[in-house]
Amino acid sequence: MSFPCPRCTGRYTQRLPIVFHEGTRHWTSERIWTGYRWYRSRSRSSGTSQTGLAAFAAPPRQVGTRLQWVAMILFLLTGAQLVTALYGRWVRSNFPVAGTHHLAPIIDGPDAFRQKLQRARRAPIHPSAPATKTQQAQVDPGWSADTMVLFTVVDILGIAMLMVSISRAWKYNREVWAPGMATWNDSYLCKGCGQVFLPR
Secondary structure, three states, X not given: OXXXXXXXXXXXXXXXXXXXXXXXXXXEEEEEEEOOOOOEEXXXXXXXXXXXXHHHOOOOOOOOOHHHHHHHHHHHHHHHHHHHHHHHHHHHHHOOOOOOOOOHHHHOOHHHHHHHHHHHHHOOOOOOXXXXXXXXXXXXXXXXXXXXXXXXXXXXXXXXXXXXXXXXXXXXXXXXXXXXXXXXXXXXXXXXXXXXXXXX
């Protein structure tokens, strides 16, 4: 069913989704080269071609958040590593007990960790004793505390900026893109004068 154009009163009109899909073509090609005896090569290519009218009738674009989420996961993993390293340095500086993991207060619980400290204090290790495997695993990476704190602050700021970007994208998609997509689905294009209109 076609509606008359409100500008030129012509009836050569068509819905925008139909105009867009008719002028858009997705293609895939494959080429095989055969050389001397055993040599053989294959290449594949794909793409999209559009007419000018289809590009004019294209739907509104949705703002994607995939890259933001990937960056968010990377920032969270980096931040967790930095916070764990800072917490481990604080535990080792306040509780210098050989053989104690830096997450022992969380893993073992406060009571078990307190008992482990009491047992270790009763049998202290000589300062010249070689480092155990647990001590070697807790070797500091070499960064200063100020550097680690700086990287932690930068990581937190990056997470905050990504959250703001994702929230803005969601707001745009909900308040702008969704109504625009509904309007695009119901709109018509006059192929005589190029007027885009909503039928009444």
